[in-house]
Amino acid sequence: MKIHTTSYIQISRKALENNLAFLRAQMGPSVRISSVVKGNAYGHGIEPFVPLAEACGVNHFSVFEANEAYLVKQALQQPETEVMVMGMINNDELAWAIENGVSFYVFEMDRMKQALKAAQRVGKAARIHLELETGMNRTGFCEQGWQEAARLLRENTEHLRFEGLCTHFAGAESIANYVRVTRQRKNFNRIAKWFRSQQFTPSLYHTACSAAAIRYPPTRMDMVRIGILQYGFWPSREIFIEYSSQLDNKRDPLQRLISWSSKIMDVKSVKAGEYIGYGNSYLANENLRIATVPVGYAHGFSRSLSNQGRALVHGRRVAVIGMVNMNMVTIDVTGLEQAAKGDEVTFIGFQGDMELSVSSFGEFSHQVNYELLTRLPANIPRMVVE
Ligand SMILES: *Cc1c(COP(=O)(O)O)cnc(C)c1O
Numbered sequence: 001m002k003i004h005t006t007s008y009i010q011i012s013r014k015a016l017e018n019n020l021a022f023l024r025a026q027m028g029p030s031v032r033i034s035s036v037v038k039g040n041a042y043g044h045g046i047e048p049f050v051p052l053a054e055a056c057g058v059n060h061f062s063v064f065e066a067n068e069a070y071l072v073k074q075a076l077q078q079p080e081t082e083v084m085v086m087g088m089i090n091n092d093e094l095a096w097a098i099e100n101g102v103s104f105y106v107f108e109m110d111r112m113k114q115a116l117k118a119a120q121r122v123g124k125a126a127r128i129h130l131e132l133e134t135g136m137n138r139t140g141f142c143e144q145g146w147q148e149a150a151r152l153l154r155e156n157t158e159h160l161r162f163e164g165l166c167t168h169f170a171g172a173e174s175i176a177n178y179v180r181v182t183r184q185r186k187n188f189n190r191i192a193k194w195f196r197s198q199q200f201t202p203s204l205y206h207t208a209c210s211a212a213a214i215r216y217p218p219t220r221m222d223m224v225r226i227g228i229l230q231y232g233f234w235p236s237r238e239i240f241i242e243y244s245s246q247l248d249n250k251r252d253p254l255q256r257l258i259s260w261s262s263k264i265m266d267v268k269s270v271k272a273g274e275y276i277g278y279g280n281s282y283l284a285n286e287n288l289r290i291a292t293v294p295v296g297y298a299h300g301f302s303r304s305l306s307n308q309g310r311a312l313v314h315g316r317r318v319a320v321i322g323m324v325n326m327n328m329v330t331i332d333v334t335g336l337e338q339a340a341k342g343d344e345v346t347f348i349g350f351q352g353d354m355e356l357s358v359s360s361f362g363e364f365s366h367q368v369n370y371e372l373l374t375r376l377p378a379n380i381p382r383m384v385v386e
Pocket of ligand 1 (some may be wrong): 038086140168193208209210211225227228229238
């Protein structure tokens with residue numbers, strides 16, 4: 001007996017190679033690329049993605065939380081590859097991180113002191129990335145905090161290895177935030193100068209996410225933390241337009257890694273005048289042929305795609321009609337006479353020459369794309385393909 005999930009995901013090796021080559025060319029040889037794999041590698045799956053990225057030359061990964069760091073560690077093929085936690089790590093997880101050489105952000109004094117204690121206990125230095133508040137007003141030390149943190153770092157070099165000085169920009173993907181980001185850059189540079197003047201020598205100054213790395217080259221410094229670009233998506237349309245305006249051909253240099261497909265479970269005809277699915281959100285204006293597909297919001301297909309989403313069947317683009325249900329969605333296959341039970345339905349990715357990007361689900365914000373990717377459930381099987 002064979003039991004299947006109702007959909008499956010494929011991850012393209014060629015696309016990742018292409019995107020990393022693009023990024024390396026853009027960033028130059030002196031900038032290290034940290035591959036950001038929070039949110040289950042933006043839905044691509046930490047388990048298949050991490051070894052794939054390593055095989056493509058990546059040797060530094062960034063995650064949000066300790067649990068993700070643990071999963072990355074499990075997936076690693078090369079022992080020297082580094083892992084960094086940019087966000088949440090509980091005090092009682094610090095010893096694990098230190099023991100396993102996982103570096104982590106410190107942005108408040110309690111974590112700093114607990115890290116020192118844990119390092120003393122473990123007998124190994126904690127690898128600290130000091131995060132500065134420069135204007136995002138999320139995490140990051142304000143002036144008094146980093147002054148105090150600097151003192152602790154100076155007094156405990158045996159147990160606290162000052163590895164990085166960093167910050168994060170509040171929306172580098174939108175020109176509307178130009179003034180704010182510029183102010184953040186100035187703040188960071190001013191504080192970095194102070195650290196240098198005090199003879200601190202962290203090896204990694206890092207500030208840039210995908211958008212900043214493209215739009216504000218001086219923010220690249222020693223390392224860039226690249227999430228969305230490596231997966232083949234632009235952080236915003238604006239960044240792509242700005243980048244491609246220097247090109248003769250306006251071709252997108254990135255390729256998407258992910259494709260997500262399911263199969264038709266049933267096909268039937270519906271007469272004009274009938275409603276389709278729950279309620280009255282879709283009225284058949286003509287005689288229709290519809291197909292049901294066993295993918296719904298429980299599988300990560302957002303309800304906001306009701307009457308909006310698209311899919312590919314037999315290389316043709318078709319519409320989602322009616323409400324997205326918990327486990328099913330209905331698509332309009334009128335005029336596709338060959339569409340039958342068992343045929344492949346693609347929600348993201350290629351069929352023949354036709355591509356359905358996440359963003360072609362309609363006029364949705366990029367937030368919807370990030371969200372759709374990261375909400376693809378971990379239990380959908382992911383396969384690496386060429
Ligand atoms: C998510 C994240 C990134 C990567 O962002 P992208 O826009 O996907 O490149 C970089 N730095 C921090 C602190 C992040 O949280």
